[in-house]
Amino acid sequence: MAISRLQASLAAATNEVTVAAANINFDFTLVKYEAPKEYQALGMNLSTKRKHNAECGQSHITARKLGALFEGVCPAAPNLIAAYGTRASQIAEAAQDTVEPYKNSFFGQYTGIDGTSIWAAATSSKSAIHVHLLACMLARMWTAQEAIAIWVELVSERRKEIAKKLEEGDMVNFALAAAAAQDVARPDLASWDASARAWLRTADRVHERDQKQLELILKNLKLSVGGDLNLFSNVISAWSTAIKTMDRLVAGIPQEIQNGAALLGLSAWHLYPDMHIFSPNIVPVTMDDPLMNKGGVLSLGLFEKPHTTKSTHDGVYWSLSLAHLRYYGPPVPAARFVGGDSRITFPQLKLVFFVCLLRYWQLDPAHDSIASKCILRLTDYV
DSSP, X not given: OGGGGHHHHHHTSOTTSOHHHHTTOOOGGGOOOOOOXXXXXXXXXXXXXXXHHHHHSHHHHHHHHHHHXXXXXXXXXHHHHHHHHHHHHXXXXXXXXXXXXXXXXXXXXXXXXXXXXXXXXXXXXXXXXXXXXXXXXXXXXXXXXXXXXXXXXXXXXXXXXHHHHHHTTOOOOHXXXXXXXXXXXXXXXXXXXXXXXXXXXXXXXXXXXXXXXXXXXXXTOEEESOOOSSHHHHHHHHHHHHHHHHHHHHTTOOEEOSSSHHHHHHHHHTOOOEEXXXXXXXXXEOOOOTTSOTTOEEEEEOOOOOSSSOOTTOEEEEEEEETTSSSXXXXXXXXXETTTTOOOOHHHHHHHHHHXXXXXXXXOGGGHHHHHHXXXXXXXXX
């Protein structure tokens, strides 16, 4: 396999490559950076256990590997990285109220927000932060099993791409070649996805109002995130488009979009630019996000939704062919849309349970109000 030739290719490099490097025995835990100042508040609000894992544990190794492997794939986005760090720190501080009573408990080191993947990326490299942003996009749209399958294929195809460049004699950075020689285990990718998924739950709760408003807008759209049949090029294109568009919006440069990649980024990264929606008249939507510079307005046109038949692709949707979803068999076609896996809140769950209880008692629906008042009075004495 071409990847096995990395060692021989590197051995013939300049004298900057040591004997240890020639064997590509690259320890990614040795590389650690100071997190950007915008992310510092997030780090201070992480539990001891999670912070150690993000700085020295397996999460840091995964962030280093993925950051090095996908180095240079996405354009630089200094405005987006700074704004995202500020927003993540704000969310971390806002979420502390719910865990404050448990900080000094027996399970104190496990409580609090799960910002492990963010802090691991922030202390690894800027490209690792880009990879974390992709993790949030995938976690927003796909189930855990599907997202992990996408990650496995992305890593595999990226390693093949780098190996092909070496075979053809192209210049390849040593760190990139070393990253391609490293395998990223499926359980590590699963942990990476789980951390991003947990972060989305926390951020959604903190920005519940903004997310609901954005969700209402997205449900009236009919835009595809990517149309390429090849999973690797499809995901990379959507990822790059979202990062480039959002970086410009944060900088105050107005943008007009024709696909759903940037909108998926809005939903996954909790940044809310003002919008102009053409439907067909101009409908201004003011989000009042202080992290968005003035002038960063997102313009988009709503596609008219069919009224005669129910479309399975309403909203912002993404269709991919997942080759690694199953160990055996052909690739599995899958499609998801933003908000497709919406979960009810715990208060809503309690309400569902209460209604089921009333039905179990077989009460006359006319007496539901009386029964509810009786139960509320009983709870006052419990």
